[in-house]
Amino acid sequence: MILSRRAILAAGLAVPALPRLAQAQATRWQFATPYPDGNFHTRNIRDFITEVESGSGGRLSIQLHSNGALLPMPQIKRGAQTGQVQLGEILISAYGNEDPLLEVDSIPQLVTSYAGARKLADLSRPMLEARLARQGLSLLYTVPWPPSGFYTNVPVDTLEALRGSRMRTFNVMTNRFATLIGATPTLVQAAEIPQAFATGVVNSMVTSAATGVDSAAWDYARFFTPIGFTWTKNAVFVNRRALEALPAEVQATIRSAAAAAETRGWAMSEAARDSAQATLASRGMTVPTASPALMEGMARIGAIMADEWAGRAGEDGRKIIADLRAAG
Numbered sequence: 001m002i003l004s005r006r007a008i009l010a011a012g013l014a015v016p017a018l019p020r021l022a023q024a025q026a027t028r029w030q031f032a033t034p035y036p037d038g039n040f041h042t043r044n045i046r047d048f049i050t051e052v053e054s055g056s057g058g059r060l061s062i063q064l065h066s067n068g069a070l071l072p073m074p075q076i077k078r079g080a081q082t083g084q085v086q087l088g089e090i091l092i093s094a095y096g097n098e099d100p101l102l103e104v105d106s107i108p109q110l111v112t113s114y115a116g117a118r119k120l121a122d123l124s125r126p127m128l129e130a131r132l133a134r135q136g137l138s139l140l141y142t143v144p145w146p147p148s149g150f151y152t153n154v155p156v157d158t159l160e161a162l163r164g165s166r167m168r169t170f171n172v173m174t175n176r177f178a179t180l181i182g183a184t185p186t187l188v189q190a191a192e193i194p195q196a197f198a199t200g201v202v203n204s205m206v207t208s209a210a211t212g213v214d215s216a217a218w219d220y221a222r223f224f225t226p227i228g229f230t231w232t233k234n235a236v237f238v239n240r241r242a243l244e245a246l247p248a249e250v251q252a253t254i255r256s257a258a259a260a261a262e263t264r265g266w267a268m269s270e271a272a273r274d275s276a277q278a279t280l281a282s283r284g285m286t287v288p289t290a291s292p293a294l295m296e297g298m299a300r301i302g303a304i305m306a307d308e309w310a311g312r313a314g315e316d317g318r319k320i321i322a323d324l325r326a327a328g
Contacts, residue, residue, distance in 0.1 A: 026061040027246065031087035032080075034073035034190060037066050039214055040268040041143060041234055045089065048236075048261040055253035060246065062087065068191050077237075081136050086242040092128070092142070092235045096172040100313040101127050104320055105144070106173035106232050107309055109302030111324070114270055117144050117231035119327050123320050128235070137237045140258035143265030145208045146273035148229035151221040152204045155288070159297035168196060168205035171232075173305065177206070180301050194220060209276035218283035226277065227290045227298055236261070 031049070035042050042064075049062045065071070071079045073090055080088040096103035104110070104124050111117045121142055129139045150156045152165070163182035169175045170187065178185035183204065188196045190211055196202045197220035206229050217224065236258070243251055281287045310317050 026058055029060065029062045029086035029242065030070065030084075031062050031064045031089075032068075032071045032076045032085045033064065033066050033089040034068040034071075034076065034091075035066065035089070036191075036214055040210060040272045041089065041265070042066050044143065044261055044265045044268055045236070047264065048257050051257035051260065052254055055257060056250045060250055060254075068189070072191075073189060077135075077137070080237060080239050083239055083242065086239050087140075087236065089234055089236045091145075091170065091232060093171040093173060093232050099131055100309060101131065101316055101320075103171065103173050103309060104313070104317065106171055106230050107302065107306050108173075108177060108229055109298055110306055110321075111231055112228050114144070114231070114266070116324075117233075118266070120231075120320070120324055121233060123323050123327075127316055127320070132235075132237055133240070136240050138240045138243055140236045140238055140254070141262035141265065142233045142235045143262060144231040144233045144269050146210050146269055146276065147226065147231055148206050148208050149224050149226035149290075150204065150206050151212060151217055151224055153222045155223060155286075156225045156294060157291045158293045159301070162204055165204040166200075166202045168193060168202040168207075170207070173230075173309075174206060176305060176308070177301060180304065181297075190214065193217075197221070208273075209280055210272045213276045213279050217280060218285050221285065223286045223288070224277070224280050225288055225290055225294070227294065229298070 031045070033042055033045060037043075045064060049064060052060060052062060065085075071085065073094060076085070076088040076090050077095060079085045093103050093106035096106070101124070105117070105120060111120050121144070125139070125142070128142075132139050150162070152162070154161060156162060159181045165183045167178040167183040167185055168188040169178055169185040170190070175185040175187070186196070186202050188202060193205070193211070193215040209224060209226070212224060238254070243254065246254075277287055306321065310321055
């Protein structure tokens with residue numbers, strides 16, 4: 001076969017086009033979360049991913065690994081720092097051993113409403129952003145869990161009822177709380193809760209109604225006593241280098257979708273509080289109103305823990321609490 005000069009030139013010109021074709025392919029990111037698909041945080045993430053993929057015009061594709069399938073929560077932040085995944089979600093206070101500032105939203109009774117939780121989130125956000133930035137991460141959004149309550153097989157009218165129990169904990173502050181009330185703290189990740197109760201490793205816990213639904217708490221506990229323990233938050237973040245490698249308009253799409261996810265997530269959290277408690281009750285659990293004696297005990301322990309935390313957190317911590325109290 002004899003090729004014409006024009007065909008040879010055309011073939012030669014086609015070679016440089018191959019890298020451009022490769023560049024046009026979608027960038028693929030991995031996203032790790034420790035929570036199951038039915039959880040409102042995970043559903044919110046899926047909406048976030050849909051908005052990002054659509055807004056990027058197909059230039060960015062994100063694969064979500066839920067329920068700790070790729071990385072358990074203790075490894076997610078490190079995984080995002082090293083580029084094992086590009087996006088991650090964690091319970092911020094679970095990393096309190098790294099920095100006391102990360103524990104602020106797990107001080108019992110520091111805030112007692114969603115409005116208070118919003119003020120606390122706004123006050124602490126610049127400090128959280130700065131700490132993540134130093135680790136090569138960029139904060140995208142935060143969303144609180146619904147307020148927590150006690151899961152037990154006996155009524156809890158006072159904190160004395162929990163003395164001697166084996167309490168599931170999930171961060172430094174719940175560990176300290178258990179110690180202060182005379183319970184034995186045991187760190188258990190969310191995915192392992194049913195097994196921990198079934199094997200007697202724990203027989204009480206304090207966590208949200210949403211986590212109770214996720215873990216089918218009616219199979220291992222008879223009572224859920226709402227106490228507004230805390231409004232702990234999850235954070236979604238991205239590897240900063242991976243983010244900055246994207247075109248500016250795709251970065252803007254991610255930031256816009258993150259802002260929408262934060263607004264949507266706070267509303268979903270409030271809705272989950274009511275729906276999850278109703279689900280627990282419909283499954284046969286008793287959901288009583290907390291007694292005045294129980295709430296007095298909670299206020300007392302909360303004040304002790306706030307003072308302890310301020311001592312560890314230093315000037316930044318004292319400023320957050322002072323500004324929070326000044327805001328009313």
